[in-house]
Amino acid sequence: MGTVTAAISVSAAAAAVSRSRRAGRRRHRGPGVFSCSVSTAGERQALFSRIAPVYDHLNDVLSLGQHRTWKRICVSWSRAKMGDRVLDLCCGSGDLAFLLSQKVGLDGEVMAVDFSRQQLQTAADRQEQRWKLCYENIKWIEGDALDLPFTDCYFDAVTVGYGLRNVVDKSRAMQEIFRVLKPGSRASILDFNKSSSLFTASLQSWAIDNVVVPLASGYGLTEEYKYLKSSISQYATGEELEKLAREAGFTVAKHYELGGGIMGNLVATR
Numbered sequence: 114m115g116t117v118t119a120a121i122s123v124s125a126a127a128a129a130v131s132r133s134r135r136a137g138r139r140r141h142r143g144p145g146v147f148s149c150s151v152s153t154a155g156e157r158q159a160l161f162s163r164i165a166p167v168y169d170h171l172n173d174v175l176s177l178g179q180h181r182t183w184k185r186i187c188v189s190w191s192r193a194k195m196g197d198r199v200l201d202l203c204c205g206s207g208d209l210a211f212l213l214s215q216k217v218g219l220d221g222e223v224m225a226v227d228f229s230r231q232q233l234q235t236a237a238d239r240q241e242q243r244w245k246l247c248y249e250n251i252k253w254i255e256g257d258a259l260d261l262p263f264t265d266c267y268f269d270a271v272t273v274g275y276g277l278r279n280v281v282d283k284s285r286a287m288q289e290i291f292r293v294l295k296p297g298s299r300a301s302i303l304d305f306n307k308s309s310s311l312f313t314a315s316l317q318s319w320a321i322d323n324v325v326v327p328l329a330s331g332y333g334l335t336e337e338y339k340y341l342k343s344s345i346s347q348y349a350t351g352e353e354l355e356k357l358a359r360e361a362g363f364t365v366a367k368h369y370e371l372g373g374g375i376m377g378n379l380v381a382t383r
């Protein structure tokens with residue numbers, strides 16, 4: 114239990130953020146010139162590794178705990194059930210994987226995939242800290258959403274929480290999700306909603322500038338959380354997500370707004 118391929122250890126949160134920020138600086142521009150450019154997969158991987166030590170804490174603070182409700186909805190809409198083999202893609206520190214684990218039980222299997230080793234190590238540590246027998250069914254796998262290490266028609270359900278927005282090629286990721294799902298089964302994809310309502314979009318943008326970024330700054334993660342705003346603006350609207358899913362081959366695709374339109378969840382059936 115609690116193992117990740119080539120795991121690294123993550124100790125005190127602040128120290129780890131500071132270390133990974135220093136590494137990030139070196140990776141991007143050299144000492145003293147930090148630029149949080151996050152257009153390539155490698156840059157996004159580095160970003161999520163830097164925020165790993167405080168990611169869960171910030172999620173709780175920034176959403177006032179609401180992210181837990183949205184994640185429960187996402188898992189519930191995947192229709193995962195006892196005995197199923199399921200995939201949680203872009204699993205991060207494992208919130209959705211832990212929920213799926215309880216849904217599918219010890220006769221089922223949860224494959225939790227992410228390309229950030231630090232996020233996976235946080236997930237594995239949490240698995241050990243909050244031990245439950247059913248969590249034995251989770252495997253933490255270092256892998257790329259654009260090239261999944263599974264055969265066709267392998268899973269009974271797939272969940273993605275706040276992951277698709279961060280993948281550089283969303284169309285390719287959707288095709289991979291379609292490929293690994295069994296016919297008739299579902300993908301449930303939760304993320305920020307790129308709202309077409311001016312009011313909701315303005316509120317979301319105001320909250321990021323005036324709440325999210327200032328709070329993240331307290332952890333030395335200003336640039337990292339500024340990326341959130343640009344990633345939402347470059348993301349797809351609900352309608353565009355439905356189209357993306359249909360183009361990948363899904364027969365039914367419906368996007369639902371959550372949290373007053375701030376969040377959205379796409380449900381796609383193969």
Ligand SMILES: C[S@@+](CC[C@H](N)C(=O)[O-])C[C@H]1O[C@@H](n2cnc3c(N)ncnc32)[C@H](O)[C@@H]1O
Pocket residue numbers: 154157158161162202203204205206207208209226227228229232256257258259273274275276279280281
């Ligand atoms: C915002 S976090 C979401 C984590 C978790 N699902 C949650 O809801 O809390 C996005 C995750 O997607 C992962 N990710 C982004 N692009 C990826 C890719 N191409 N392959 C695998 N993981 C990826 C990042 O490493 C990060 O852990």
